[in-house]
Amino acid sequence: MSSDSIKRVLLVTGLSGAGKSTALKTLEDIGWETIDNFPIRLVDSLLQTPPSSSRGDSDLPLAIGFDSRTRGFEPEKLFNSIEHLQQNEGYLISTLFLDCTGGELERRYGETRRRHPLALDRPAKEGIALERTLLEPFRRWAGHVIDTSDLTTNDLQRDIRDRFTLDKDAVTTITITSFGFSRGIPNNIDLLFDVRFLSNPFWEPTLKQLTGLDPEVAEYISKDPSYPEAVEKILDMLTFLLPRYQDAGKAYVNVGIGCTGGRHRSVHIAERLSKDLRGAGFSPNVLHRNLASRPLEALESMQKLKENRGV
Incomplete structure (x- = not known):
């Protein structure tokens, strides 16, 4: 099979507050089609959908974001879905995991005054610990891991561009x-x-x-x-x-x-x-x-x- 006919898919996940939204926005800026919080079990159907007519013949690589808030989030079932996708020779599946220390995540939640999605009525620290446990298998399995604890938004954007830019010769x-x-x-x-x-x-x-x-x-x-x-x-x-x-x-x-x-x-x-x-x-x-x-x-x-x- 020609490398040009292989669909490139990047699964983007990680701890809430670690930078998933920034990563997906940066991927979109450098030419990826991005979808956030899309049920992984439906990805196979999504990949078989023809690209929008507005893009002509272009079928962009796809970045899909998911985390503990994604509908139907069950780690074991997600692994089975991803393994099923990887058996298709027409797909090149890779995973990006965004990590961050608990202390830094607490600071970020305190600074933004947002509630952690897994601790709506409890301290953010408890939600962070629970989510880390749920997502640990994905961290071990991911091909790309970025720890954003000491990164600014610009640092993260630069790292994403360095790793995933499609056209390395793109000119401003x-x-x-x-x-x-x-x-x-x-x-x-x-x-x-x-x-x-x-x-x-x-x-x-x-x-x-x-x-x-x-x-x-x-x-x-x-x-x-x-x-x-x-x-x-x-x-x-x-x-x-x-x-x-x-x-x-x-x-x-x-x-x-x-x-x-x-x-x-x-x-x-x-x-x-x-x-x-x-x-x-x-x-x-x-x-x-x-x-x-x-x-x-x-x-x-x-x-x-x-x-x-x-x-």
Whole structure:
């Protein structure tokens, strides 16, 4: 049987509060289809269901979460169901168990003020001990065990990505957006740079109707004494941060470059940074949100007045 035709299934379980929800959300982010608290005895039927038509021909690997709260949770019957699944050569079944010390779980429950599902009217400590006993066979049997006692949420997400990422060569999508502060800040910006300190071509009659894509405007902006160092520092920051976003598994990074109207300085700087980043091995997309907007002298005048007042 071809490896491409084998359905990959990951069973995700562990102690309540140890990070199962975070693990499943991270798996979903990296391309897995995820279902939580699904009865294991019904998994065989689920696997035989064709993928959604919205996914085309794609049949994603499946991550199924279960724990002591799952309907029909009986360890012996669950083992029998899983062993039955493993006999099917069309399935590659593995298990991830999320563990955590009792003391840390107590602290987490105390911090969130949630009740443990197995100790609704008793101390959380008792529920944790009972659940640990129920799930111990799964911990011994699991192919992957992650102890989250000393892990932050980001640490756990990174571990899940390292173990289960489907496309090891996936690249973060970088988008550089130029915009005008006078027309509002885009709501999806991760890194924001304000370039209103640079000389404004709007106040040059021959440049007002041009944009940052025109060489005359680019030349004017680049003559500002602050220009070389500013571009260098912004580029240094981006080339430092972008690989770290990539390592953290961030799918999209949106960089905003803002000036007053979004037609001159921000456009030029976005284009310049895009060119320099491509030279450094990145592949950014560039969007100019306000490039086609009509120049508004009242907005530029208001901004100039604020600058003169030191606001």
